[in-house]
Amino acid sequence: MEKTIQEKLSVLSSIAEKLNSAHIVWAVGASALLYFHALVPDFHDLDIMVDSRDALRAKELLQSMGSLQPSLREARYQTQYFFEFLIGGVEVDLMGGFAILRDGVVHDCGLEPSQITGSTQINGQRIPLHSLHAWRGYYSLMGRAEKAALIGGE
Secondary structure (H helix, E strand, C coil): CCCCHHHHHHHHHHHHHHHHHCCCCEEEEHHHHHHHCCCCCCCCCEEEEECHHHHHHHHHHHHCCCEEECCCCCCCECCCEEEEEEECCEEEEEEECCEEEECCEEEECCCCHHHEEEEEEECCEEEEEECHHHHHHHHHHCCCHHHHHHHCCC
């Protein structure tokens, strides 16, 4: 059963508390990022982007909050660290060293601190937001023109 936005945001604030306390470089990406910029009315899961150097520590923290799920990797993604969790009934994808394979070329889409271009607050927790500009490019590389179009051009 799909969780409400409030339930998903509550899980996100709990994740933020753990990651922020551990000084992990992270940001929200994908559809939740679009939600925070009011480009979509809802989001299905949480995509948490982390610096690849922090990925294994972040994995441990998220495992303490929920259960690690079997990973269903797609060949078009060459992400260094990819973990799927179920936390409070919410699907959470943790990615470190995000990479997209397109036309035989691997595109490094790993989180860089300079790509954290904003933040929001939920339940008193700072939620860093990944760059919309970066996600427009990622969606284009993924062949998801409709998502890229939501973000628009420069």
